[in-house]
Amino acid sequence: MKLGIVGLPNVGKSTLFNALTSAGAEAANYPFATIEPNVGVVNVPDERLEVLSEISNSERIVYTNIEFYDIAGLVKGASKGEGLGNQFLSNIREVDAIVHVVRCFDDENIIHVDGSIDPIRDIENINLELIFSDLEQVDNRYSKVVKKARAEKSLAKERDLLEKIKTALEEGKSAREVELDDEKEKIIKNYSLLSAKPVIYVCNVAEEELTKDDNEYVKKVREYAEKTGDEVVVISAEIEAEIAALDDDEKELFLEELGLDSSGLDKLIKSSYRLLGLISFITTGEMETRAWTIKRGSKAPTAAGKIHTDMERGFIKADTISYKDLVEAGSVAKARDKGLIRSEGKEYVVEDGDVIVFKFNV
Ligand SMILES: Nc1nc2c(ncn2[C@@H]2O[C@H](COP(=O)(O)OP(=O)(O)OP(=O)(O)O)[C@@H](O)[C@H]2O)c(=O)[nH]1
Numbered sequence: 001m002k003l004g005i006v007g008l009p010n011v012g013k014s015t016l017f018n019a020l021t022s023a024g025a026e027a028a029n030y031p032f033a034t035i036e037p038n039v040g041v042v043n044v045p046d047e048r049l050e051v052l053s054e055i056s057n058s059e060r061i062v063y064t065n066i067e068f069y070d071i072a073g074l075v076k077g078a079s080k081g082e083g084l085g086n087q088f089l090s091n092i093r094e095v096d097a098i099v100h101v102v103r104c105f106d107d108e109n110i111i112h113v114d115g116s117i118d119p120i121r122d123i124e125n126i127n128l129e130l131i132f133s134d135l136e137q138v139d140n141r142y143s144k145v146v147k148k149a150r151a152e153k154s155l156a157k158e159r160d161l162l163e164k165i166k167t168a169l170e171e172g173k174s175a176r177e178v179e180l181d182d183e184k185e186k187i188i189k190n191y192s193l194l195s196a197k198p199v200i201y202v203c204n205v206a207e208e209e210l211t212k213d214d215n216e217y218v219k220k221v222r223e224y225a226e227k228t229g230d231e232v233v234v235i236s237a238e239i240e241a242e243i244a245a246l247d248d249d250e251k252e253l254f255l256e257e258l259g260l261d262s263s264g265l266d267k268l269i270k271s272s273y274r275l276l277g278l279i280s281f282i283t284t285g286e287m288e289t290r291a292w293t294i295k296r297g298s299k300a301p302t303a304a305g306k307i308h309t310d311m312e313r314g315f316i317k318a319d320t321i322s323y324k325d326l327v328e329a330g331s332v333a334k335a336r337d338k339g340l341i342r343s344e345g346k347e348y349v350v351e352d353g354d355v356i357v358f359k360f361n362v
């Protein structure tokens, strides 16, 4: 599961990527500094693991992770070959969700490709490029399906669906704004439309803005995102990248000096995880306390299979307790005494924060 960092050139995408991954990707004050995507793996912060590792006296903590792709900047006309053209669009096609970086800081020294700071114009330019690219794809498919549907009745459904999406795209709407039932959602998944991918908007603000109320730019982005139901996270990429490069002691001092905590980045990673439709279940013991990733809605055997395929094949039951109940009880033994550990079967839908011991046949 991976997220693509998308936005205009020179807005701070690589800077944000470096803050997330400490990968040291090139971040430079000129457009199109990034050409080939940078890829980085990022631990998903989870305070629950620290608490449980205390309770279990674990030797180590293993976080789960997600992948970020730092993608080349997009400009107006990109779908028609402007800037780096269609190349980056195929990079976006590969990701499961989009982190859309929006410049919300004033700084005359940093070039803006359109000459002024205007986050809504910027967002709409990017979104339109994604929509244009999708429209081309949908149009192609549509003309084929219309012809075939005359002979093959089974294609009528796809034709109607394409018509609906085509109309929305032509009105400048993103494919994710079109309401679809589950079956149609499945058909549309096959096209991997760019504008169907879930989005978080990241407002990149100046360092001084972090401790203040939202600036005018951020307010506008929030208003815009509310209409489409998308999430907004405010961050200062540059300061976050500087902080990420420090060791832990220095980090704490620096944050204190600035009157900040690193909640912006943590919040972004957690939101990204949710955006991908992912949740964690937890295993805990003396050896380790560990988070495991599953898709929301997965059943217990699927979760077991994340640990080992044998556990899925030979699944018997899942001894389960919620994180909250376990912490309240104080230990696994006490929770057992109180009868708080549930024995769940094959049909159990695992919830975020479930602490599980699987029983299985080998
Ligand atoms: N003042 C200020 N400058 C920033 C901030 N974030 C990034 N920059 C600067 O903006 C310039 C561009 O940053 P990059 O991270 O390379 O931008 P990008 O979006 O990856 O750009 P391309 O790869 O060219 O598309 C660099 O000089 C950064 O130092 C910020 O929060 N404040």
Ligand SMILES: [Mg+2]
Binding pocket: 013, 014, 015, 026, 027, 033, 034, 070, 071, 072, 073
């Ligand atoms: Mg870059």
